[in-house]
Amino acid sequence: MSQPHPISSSPEETVAIVGVGLIGGSLAAALRQRKAAKWVIGVGRDASRLEAAQHAGLIDEGSTDLAEVARRATLIVFCTPVDKVAEGVRTALFGLSSSLFSAGLPLTANSLQLLLTDAGSVKGPICAALADVPNFLGAHPIAGSHRQGFEAADAKLFEGKLCVLTPQATASANDRVRLERFWQSVGMRTVTMTPDDHDSALAMTSHLPHVVAAALAGTLSPENRSLTGSGFRDTTRVAAGDPDLWTGILLNNAAHVMDGIEEMQQRLEAFRTAIKLGNADVLKQLLEEGRVSRETLDQ
Amino acid sequence: MSQPHPISSSPEETVAIVGVGLIGGSLAAALRQRKAAKWVIGVGRDASRLEAAQHAGLIDEGSTDLAEVARRATLIVFCTPVDKVAEGVRTALFGLSSSLFSAGLPLTANSLQLLLTDAGSVKGPICAALADVPNFLGAHPIAGSHRQGFEAADAKLFEGKLCVLTPQATASANDRVRLERFWQSVGMRTVTMTPDDHDSALAMTSHLPHVVAAALAGTLSPENRSLTGSGFRDTTRVAAGDPDLWTGILLNNAAHVMDGIEEMQQRLEAFRTAIKLGNADVLKQLLEEGRVSRETLDQ
Numbered sequence: 001m002s003q004p005h006p007i008s009s010s011p012e013e014t015v016a017i018v019g020v021g022l023i024g025g026s027l028a029a030a031l032r033q034r035k036a037a038k039w040v041i042g043v044g045r046d047a048s049r050l051e052a053a054q055h056a057g058l059i060d061e062g063s064t065d066l067a068e069v070a071r072r073a074t075l076i077v078f079c080t081p082v083d084k085v086a087e088g089v090r091t092a093l094f095g096l097s098s099s100l101f102s103a104g105l106p107l108t109a110n111s112l113q114l115l116l117t118d119a120g121s122v123k124g125p126i127c128a129a130l131a132d133v134p135n136f137l138g139a140h141p142i143a144g145s146h147r148q149g150f151e152a153a154d155a156k157l158f159e160g161k162l163c164v165l166t167p168q169a170t171a172s173a174n175d176r177v178r179l180e181r182f183w184q185s186v187g188m189r190t191v192t193m194t195p196d197d198h199d200s201a202l203a204m205t206s207h208l209p210h211v212v213a214a215a216l217a218g219t220l221s222p223e224n225r226s227l228t229g230s231g232f233r234d235t236t237r238v239a240a241g242d243p244d245l246w247t248g249i250l251l252n253n254a255a256h257v258m259d260g261i262e263e264m265q266q267r268l269e270a271f272r273t274a275i276k277l278g279n280a281d282v283l284k285q286l287l288e289e290g291r292v293s294r295e296t297l298d299q
Numbered sequence: 300m301s302q303p304h305p306i307s308s309s310p311e312e313t314v315a316i317v318g319v320g321l322i323g324g325s326l327a328a329a330l331r332q333r334k335a336a337k338w339v340i341g342v343g344r345d346a347s348r349l350e351a352a353q354h355a356g357l358i359d360e361g362s363t364d365l366a367e368v369a370r371r372a373t374l375i376v377f378c379t380p381v382d383k384v385a386e387g388v389r390t391a392l393f394g395l396s397s398s399l400f401s402a403g404l405p406l407t408a409n410s411l412q413l414l415l416t417d418a419g420s421v422k423g424p425i426c427a428a429l430a431d432v433p434n435f436l437g438a439h440p441i442a443g444s445h446r447q448g449f450e451a452a453d454a455k456l457f458e459g460k461l462c463v464l465t466p467q468a469t470a471s472a473n474d475r476v477r478l479e480r481f482w483q484s485v486g487m488r489t490v491t492m493t494p495d496d497h498d499s500a501l502a503m504t505s506h507l508p509h510v511v512a513a514a515l516a517g518t519l520s521p522e523n524r525s526l527t528g529s530g531f532r533d534t535t536r537v538a539a540g541d542p543d544l545w546t547g548i549l550l551n552n553a554a555h556v557m558d559g560i561e562e563m564q565q566r567l568e569a570f571r572t573a574i575k576l577g578n579a580d581v582l583k584q585l586l587e588e589g590r591v592s593r594e595t596l597d598q
Contacts, residue, residue, distance in 0.1 A: 142528045162525060191525075204518060205527045209534040214589030215566035216511050219503060219559070225595060226461060226490075228504045229441045231537040232596070235508040238530040239593040243586035247579050254574050260518070261571045265564050267514035272560045275553050280546050287542035290513030294538040296524060297531070 012182065016041040016073040018066060018088055020053045023119050023141070024079030025150030026157035027186060028058040033155040036185035041069050053150045067095020070114070075182060078118035083248040085118045086129035089136055092116065115178055121202060122252040123166040123195035131168060137179045138166040140198060141188060142206075146240040159187035164202075166195045203256030204263075210246055211261060213239040310335050311481065315372040317342040317365060317387050319352045322418050322440070323378030324449030325456040326485060327357045332454040335484035340368050352449045366394020369413070374481060377417035382547040384417045385428035388435055391415065414477055420501060421551040422465045422494035430467060436478045437465040439497060440487060441505075445539040458486035463501075465494045502555030509545055510560060512538040 015037040017024045024042070031037040042050050042059035043066050050062025063069050070076065070092040078085045096114070116136040120126055123138045130136045143161040145152060163183040167176050180190050193201075217239040220228070250257050267286075274283040314336040316323045323341070330336040341349050341358035342365050349361025362368050369375065369391040377384045395413070415435040419425055422437045429435045442460040444451060462482040466475050479489050492500075516538040519527070549556050566585075573582040 142526060144528065144530070146530075161528070164526070201523045201526045204520070205523050205531050208518065209515060209531050211567065211570050212511060212515050213530075213534050213593075214586050215563060215570060216508060217589035217593040218566055218585065219507065219562050220592050221503070222595075224500045224504050227441065227463070227500045228596060229443065229460070231443070231445075231512075232504050232508050234533050234536040235512050236589070236593045236596075237533040239586075239589040240597075241586075241590070243583045243590055246586050247583045250570075250574055250582060251577060251579060254577070258571055258574055261567050261574075263518050264514060265567055265571075267517055268510065268560050268564050268567075271510050271514060271549075272557055272564075275549055275557055275560075278550060278553070280550060283549060284542045284546040286517065287513050287538075287540075287545050290516035290535070290538040291540070291542055293519050294512075294516040294535045296521075297527060297535075298539075 011035060011185070012037045013074040014039045014041065014072055016043050016063075016066075016069045016076045017059070017079055018043040018076060018092075019079035019081075019084075020044055020050065020059065020062075020150050021079065022145055022148055022150065022152050023143075023157075024077070025053060025056075025058050025153030026143075026155065027077060027079065027119070027141075028053070028150075029153050029155035030158055030186035032058070032060075034185060034187070036182075037075075041073065043069050049150075056150065056153075058150055058153055066091050070096040074113055075115045075117070075178075078116070078120070080118075080120075081245050081248045082120040082122045082126065082252050085120050085126045089116055089118075089130055089133060093133065115175055115182075117179055117182070121206060121249050123164075123198045125252045127166055127168065127195040131170075134168055134170040134172065135175055137168065137171050137175055138195065139179065139183060140164045140166070140202070141183060141186075143188075146238050148242055156187070158183075161188055163188040163190045164198050165190055165192045166198055167192065199253050200256050203253055203260045207250060207253055207257045208260035208264060210238050210241065211250065211257065212264060213237065214246075310337055310484070312336075312373040313338045313340065313371055315340040315342050315362075315365075315368045315375045316358070317375060317377045317391075318379035318383075319343055319349065319358065319361075319449050320378065321444055321447055321449065321451050322442075322456075323376070324352060324355075324357050324452030325442075325454065326376060326378065326418070326440075327352070327449075328452050328454035329457055329485035331357070331359075333484060333486070335481075336374075340372065342368050348449075355449065355452075357449055357452055365390050369395040373412055374414045374416070374477075377415070377419070379417075380544050380547045381419040381421045381425065381551050384419050384425045388415055388417075388429055388432060392432065414474055414481075416478055416481070420505060420548045422463075422497045424551045426465055426467065426494040430469075433467055433469040433471065434474055436467065436470050436474055437494065438478065438482060439463045439465070439501070440482060440485075442487075445537050447541055455486070457482075460487055462487040462489045463497050464489055464491045465497055466491065498552050499555050502552055502559045506549060506552055506556045507559035507563060509537050509540065510549065510556065511563060512536065513545075 020042040040059050042062045078088045117139045127138045141163040213236045217236040319341040339358050341361045377387045416438045426437045440462040512535045516535040
């Protein structure tokens with residue numbers, strides 16, 4: 001057997017996960033279960049929550065000091081809301097460089113090879129804000145749940161799912177390979193896209209469905225609740241997601257999401273017109289398009 | 300123990316189910332499993348399908364002759380598409396009366412107490428078309444699946460679910476009680492409503508969600524398929540339903556469904572405007588309304 005390249009084959013030394021919620025907690029669990037990291041640090045603001053996550057066996061250590069952790073980590077994953085990622089990366093880099101500078105400390109092997117990535121659902125604004133940070137390589141693991149908190153963490157959340165990678169043009173080949181291997185180490189397939197291509201696609205496959213589900217759930221009057229069936233429940237399931245989180249996602253992908261909403265409005269108008277005219281052929285054709293499209297997803 | 304009233308407590312003698320698909324097949328399975336009918340006849344156009352349903356243990360007997368079956372049945376349930384129910388009831392009644400008349404046969408005990416009901420998702424047009432048939436009492440068991448055919452039949456499909464009953468004003472008290480007991484005998488709760496109140500509510504809880512899911516599924520381009528996650532799948536699941544069936548449902552409930560689509564379009568416009576203006580407060584409020592509404596369904 002050939003000896004694989006050490007960086008791509010050995011587990012990451014020390015992975016810090018900033019934001020230990022559903023995604024961060026699941027990532028921590030997957031890394032530990034698959035022995036894909038030697039040490040997993042959970043970083044957050046609430047020490048008691050981190051302690052609970054540690055007791056739950058998700059992380060090896062909890063810390064509220066991102067700057068300090070940045071000196072020891074080899075890889076930091078930001079699993080915070082999308083509008084907090086760039087700020088978090090700056091905090092980590094500033095803490096790292098200032099502590100090195102003020103203490104006269106040498107750059108450690110860890111800090112020299114520090115790789116920064118994230119799990120945000122929108123990539124354009126984050127990657128633009130961090131265009132000058134060649135070792136930040138954006139990522140979006142397409143896996144999730146409407147549930148929240150590390151209590152719902154699942155080590156198998158990422159298995160077989162797709163992770164979109166959006167590295168900067170300035171990213172080194174070595175970092176690109178490490179990024180791929182990292183997300184693959186928790187069971188994901190990876191694909192590389194530009195941030196804008198990612199955001200344009202995800203507007204249609206994730207952000208628009210969320211708006212649609214929330215809008216549909218909003219049309220339900222209290223007296224009609226008992227008359228809902230599994231169809232209404234399925235169609236509105238994602239509306240249970242965190243409004244704060246989704247406000248950030250939608251505003252950070254505003255242009256693409258607005259295009260998606262307009263397309264949805266136009267399609268609804270086509271349905272309304274066909275029903276108004278009693279045009280069974282057109283209506284059936286519209287329903288058939290939806291059916292065919294939906295069925296390809298189960299193949 | 301007191302002796303219960305024979306009509307309400309004893310199983311139905313002979314139940315005919317017209318249309319042995321997912322709903323009809325599940326109803327047959329439930330009736331047999333719960334011993335709520337002594338004999339279950341499946342009625343359809345395709346003798347080989349009925350034979351297969353009989354071999355699958357769903358029905359005691361299959362028949363392609365509704366008029367003949369109408370002479371023997373004590374209760375007929377029409378599980379056909381909504382635009383075929385009234386026609387089916389007429390066929391049964393005409394076959395029954397003409398065969399009695401032409402053959403000079405006496406009215407049997409069965410035919411004298413024949414109760415007709417259905418499982419259609421829209422009640423207004425059916426009940427209006429059969430306003431002169433006091434022993435037709437409309438019903439809508441709110442249970443289903445996007446799957447089709449008796450192969451997907453499930454004897455537990457109706458358990459704990461709600462069945463809306465829409466009896467004519469001219470229906471006898473005895474028939475009303477029998478109708479309730481019948482749907483309760485397969486595990487359902489029952490509620491009585493006017494056909495229009497039912498159709499107005501179901502437009503919002505079932506028909507609009509179907510349109511929304513189909514429209515959303517229709518926005519998915521082939522190149523974006525691999526970038527969908529569980530959210531897109533959940534939100535569009537019902538779009539896999541039979542386009543023929545749903546064309547009938549939507550056209551038979553046109554006015555209420557058009558109102559629902561307009562309300563949905565207006566809600567989407569509110570989202571679009573909030574995103575366009577970058578108004579995080581309004582956007583969060585809209586998302587919060589959807590979340591609260593959705594979460595009440597899981598309580």
